[in-house]
Amino acid sequence: xxxxxxxxxxxxxxxxxxxxxxxxxxxxxxxxxxxxxxxxxxxxxxxxxxxxxxxxxxxxxxxxxxxxxxxxxxxxxxxxxxxxxxxxxxxxxxxxxxxxxxxxxxxxxxxxxxxxxxxxxxxxxxxxxxxxxxxxxxxxxxxxxxxxxxxxxxxxxxxxxxxxxxxxxxxxxxxxxxxxxxxxxxxxxxxxxxxxxxxxxxxxxxxxxxxxxxxxxxxxxxxxxxxxxxxxxxxxxxxxxxxxxxxxxxxxxxxxxxxxxxxxxxxxxxxxxxxxxxxxxxxxxxxxxxxxxxxxxxxxxxxxxxxxxxxxxxxxxxxxxxxxxxxxxxxxxxxxxxxxxxxxxxxxxxxxxxxxxxxxxxxxxxxxxxxxxxxxxxxxxxx
Numbered sequence: 047x048x049x050x051x052x053x054x055x056x057x058x059x060x061x062x063x064x065x066x067x068x069x070x071x072x073x074x075x076x077x078x079x080x081x082x083x084x085x086x087x088x089x090x091x092x093x094x095x096x097x098x099x100x101x102x103x104x105x106x107x108x109x110x111x112x113x114x115x116x117x118x119x120x121x122x123x124x125x126x127x128x129x130x131x132x133x134x135x136x137x138x139x140x141x142x143x144x145x146x147x148x149x150x151x152x153x154x155x156x157x158x159x160x161x162x163x164x165x166x167x168x169x170x171x172x173x174x175x176x177x178x179x180x181x182x183x184x185x186x187x188x189x190x191x192x193x194x195x196x197x198x199x200x201x202x203x204x205x206x207x208x209x210x211x212x213x214x215x216x217x218x219x220x221x222x223x224x225x226x227x228x229x230x231x232x233x234x235x236x237x238x239x240x241x242x243x244x245x246x247x248x249x250x251x252x253x254x255x256x257x258x259x260x261x262x263x264x265x266x267x268x269x270x271x272x273x274x275x276x277x278x279x280x281x282x283x284x285x286x287x288x289x290x291x292x293x294x295x296x297x298x299x300x301x302x303x304x305x306x307x308x309x310x311x312x313x314x315x316x317x318x319x320x321x322x323x324x325x326x327x328x329x330x331x332x333x334x335x336x337x338x339x340x341x342x343x344x345x346x347x348x349x350x351x352x353x354x355x356x357x358x359x360x361x362x363x364x365x366x367x368x369x370x371x372x373x374x375x376x377x378x379x380x381x382x383x384x385x386x387x388x389x390x391x392x393x394x395x396x397x398x399x400x401x402x403x404x405x406x407x408x409x410x411x412x413x414x415x416x417x418x419x420x421x422x423x424x425x426x427x428x429x
Contacts, residue, residue, distance in 0.1 A: 058360045063218045074144040076211040081137040083204035088130060090197030093183055095190050095386045102386050106130055109381030113397050121402045125381050129175045136170035139163040147223045157224045161242050161259040168371050176205035178378025181322050186386050226258040238265055267419040271345055277414035278341045281407050285334060288404035294380050297394045306400060307331055330376040333369055337411045340366050348422040356423060363420045370412045377405050
């Protein structure tokens with residue numbers, strides 16, 4: 047590109063590159079600020095609640111500890127990874143790469159580290175955790191006095207800066223500025239593209255490693271359709287389990303109340319929180335089902351070699367890939383809600399059977415999107 051503007055794919059209309067006002071300084075500053083804010087957001091209390099002379103506080107890790115102590119080990123591990131550990135890894139690696147590129151201090155690991163930082167983009171979720179905290183705050187504040195603690199404000203800032211980092215980061219510009227040995231020019235009709243950094247290489251390099259990001263080079267992901275089909279099928283099996291069984295159980299003055307996803311939506315509507323009810327319904331009921339149906343259509347289309355609506359299918363794949371992470375809102379709400387509502391003999395809350403099943407549906411569909419190779423949709427079109 048010369049000057050400002052953007053490049054569009056001539057087939058599907060996807061934005062290949064956008065150069066309007068983007069550079070290395072803004073994403074580097076935002077990424078570093080996010081990384082620094084994650085420390086107080088994790089160490090300091092997020093929310094505080096008082097009831098009958100007693101007080102409770104919630105931290106990012108306290109919900110994970112509560113799930114672990116109740117025996118939901120896999121649930122605690124995944125929530126801890128997505129909400130705590132992976133954001134540190136994502137923004138730590140991204141900051142290191144952007145600083146190396148900006149100050150021209152690149153090392154052999156720069157390309158590989160940027161590839162892993164990009165992998166973690168969809169799995170590190172401070173912004174999703176923030177929405178879960180807002181919903182958890184709204185649920186508790188409807189019944190008990192609630193205060194936002196310093197860690198909550200730090201989480202709010204970190205989540206906002208993380209979204210700005212994604213918006214300002216020009217990935218293609220970073221890849222271009224990562225120094226690599228120049229590959230031999232590929233023949234016009236025998237080239238291969240790295241699916242991670244999109245470097246064009248000679249077809250003879252298939253089966254090796256990309257010289258820029260060290261990713262395996264394949265014309266198409268091996269066993270892509272088989273793996274995606276298995277993951278989507280498992281998601282279909284767990285989806286009714288996640289919606290039928292309760293996500294959480296409340297014990298209030300000896301009375302047990304079980305809350306499914308649907309009853310949680312009804313509770314928010316009853317409290318007059320229509321916008322939050324719409325968010326939970328969309329993220330926890332509609333999006334997982336639409337992802338399963340959409341991935342089923344894409345897999346079937348790739349297997350049949352259907353030539354219809356190729357551009358729409360490609361855009362659908364991008365949408366499914368992007369929105370999948372937001373289904374974690376309900377799980378994060380439980381992680382925030384659980385430590386706040388622990389008043390012995392009065393009120394207690396714990397995770398229930400539906401929570402790990404629901405989280406499994408989210409993880410399975412995100413993995414299905416990851417292993418599915420969207421180029422298979424276009425394979426029968428050679429022009």
